[in-house]
Amino acid sequence: MVLNNIEELLVKYENGETTLNEEQQLKDYFSQETVEPHLEMYKPMFAYFLVNQQEQFTKDVTLKTRKIEIYKWISVAAVAVLMIGFYFRSPFVNSQEDLGTYEDPQLAYNEVVKSLGMVSKSFNKGKASVSYLGEMQKAGTQLEYLDEISNPLGRIFKN
């Protein structure tokens, strides 16, 4: 009979001697609605196994790829190279604008005097063109007689 078979299987099952196939038979038997009363206690056990089989890992699997990390470092390196490039470029440009120097101090002194003289000459030229502003000063002093008017006015308001 089926029941006999199940009981035999249960004994084997408890001794850990059943095959996967036989265990499946047991699971099928105990997933029925009605089970023999004296075997009722096995029901939750097999039901529990079946329920637990269904449980799933629902969290998302996130995988960090190494490639992205490499790109990150490449960009960092690129920025560093740019910065270094800019840093070392400026003195290089300055050296191109270098106009040379004089070895002999006397010659250098003469050159300095010459160029300073040139500067002062242009300065004086500029000053001369601005000298007409002196006329303004003269006009200012001529206007001082206007003060005389304020004197009689003051007297009128006093009265």
Add this chain to the structure above:
Amino acid sequence: MTQTEFLNIVMPFKDKVFRLAKRLLVSREEAEDATQEILMKLWNNKIKIQEYKNVEAFSMTMTKNFCLDKLKSKQAQNLKIVHSNYQDHNVSLQKQVETNDSLSWVSKIMEDLPEQQKMVIQLRDIEQYDFDEICKMLDMNNTAVRVTLSRARKTIREKLTNTHSYGIK
């Protein structure tokens, strides 16, 4: 190995990894973290993976070791993993309440089992692995697996019989 290839290898057994982790660590969150960790480890060693014949068995062994380590460090810190999976009890049917209730008895009984027995029961009765595979995964010999399994099954049956006939929890 591309990401898709990796996922094709890993996807079939990621749930098994998760369930084994949950069996050992009890809490769902802990198990999720552990699974995530293991998948990351596999991904980082993806070049080596290609050499393995049985990635699944290898991953299960990794899961076992990882979870046992975790449990050990938890014990050292004197922290207990709190079981916080509250079940929905709003079932109206008497029968369903009853089955749910007896299922929670089983899960309590399972929690009380020693780690070794938990793993064997998990791998055999829930994941339905071959004995040979279990031997490989747990690094035990065939007889040891059978003995552990038999002990675990007997314990569960005895405790269930007690609850069933006397209502002792």
